[in-house]
Amino acid sequence: MGSGFDEVWGEVRAEATERVVKGAAAPQGPGSAGLSAAGEGHSGPGHAGPGFAGPVDDMSAQAVWEAREAVLERLADFRSRAALVPLDSAGGLWTADFGGVGWICAFSDEAALARFAESRGEESVEWPYRRVLGSRLLDEVVPAVGFPCGVALDAGSPGGAMFPPVKGIVPDRAALDADENRAGGHGGERS
Structure with a gap:
């Protein structure tokens, strides 16, 4: 590529x-x-x-x-990797809101977390965190939070990524685009 x-x-x-x-x-x-009519088809270049x-x-x-x-x-x-997830003042996973969706902030390593803290002018503040496997964040944590939530990896860095709460990334029960969640929302409203 x-x-x-x-x-x-x-x-x-x-x-x-x-x-x-x-x-x-x-x-x-x-x-x-x-x-085909069933939506199955070719994949690959072309x-x-x-x-x-x-x-x-x-x-x-x-x-x-x-x-x-x-x-x-x-x-x-x-x-397949463990990510560092900062903890909020109550000891929960630190989230940010963007576009009406909550985002669990995760970082690929301590250097990425330190760059983020520095960008916020908080490099002198201690940032406690937990190591959580990415698959666990997407498959277990996101569905358990009770409001539309995805994962933001290395927020604010050029190599960052966002994993939104959609089918194929999170379980259908937490996916905003799953049929069962379109009418009534995702497991509850964010308060």
């Missing part, structure tokens, strides 16, 4: 913006991009994948495929 995830994602977003500005048709649900219909040139399909693979690789890596 020649480009990093951020570069590919930026290109995909720019192409989508250009299509909207020009009034071109946007991808619309499962359709002709190698998908096929945009589920959710895309109509012709997609090979360069765009390749970029989408590479971006998708980079995301899945990043998710698998996070799930």
Whole structure:
């Protein structure tokens, strides 16, 4: 893969913006991009994948495929590693709100946590934390918090990532896009 995830994602977003500005048709649900009626289809370069219909040139399909693979690789890596999660004043996992969703703040190592503390002007403050396996955060902690919540890894750093509460990242019972959660929300409202 020649480009990093951020570069590919930026290109995909720019192409989508250009299509909207020009009034071109946007991808619309499962359709002709190698998908069957059941939504199953081809994957890999040359096929945009589920959710895309109509012709997609090979360069765009390749970029989408590479971006998708980079995301899945990043998710698998996070799930297999222990992350440092700062504790709040009550001893709970430290969260931040963004876009109506709570985010458990996690860091890949002590240096990343220290950079974050420094960016907040709190480098002299002690930041107690717990080591938690990424898969445990996503599979157990996120569903247990009782409000829409994802995980923000290395917040504020160029290599940071956000793992939102959606199907494929968290269990369906905690996913905002799961059918059972669309009407009534996710396990309760945040107070």
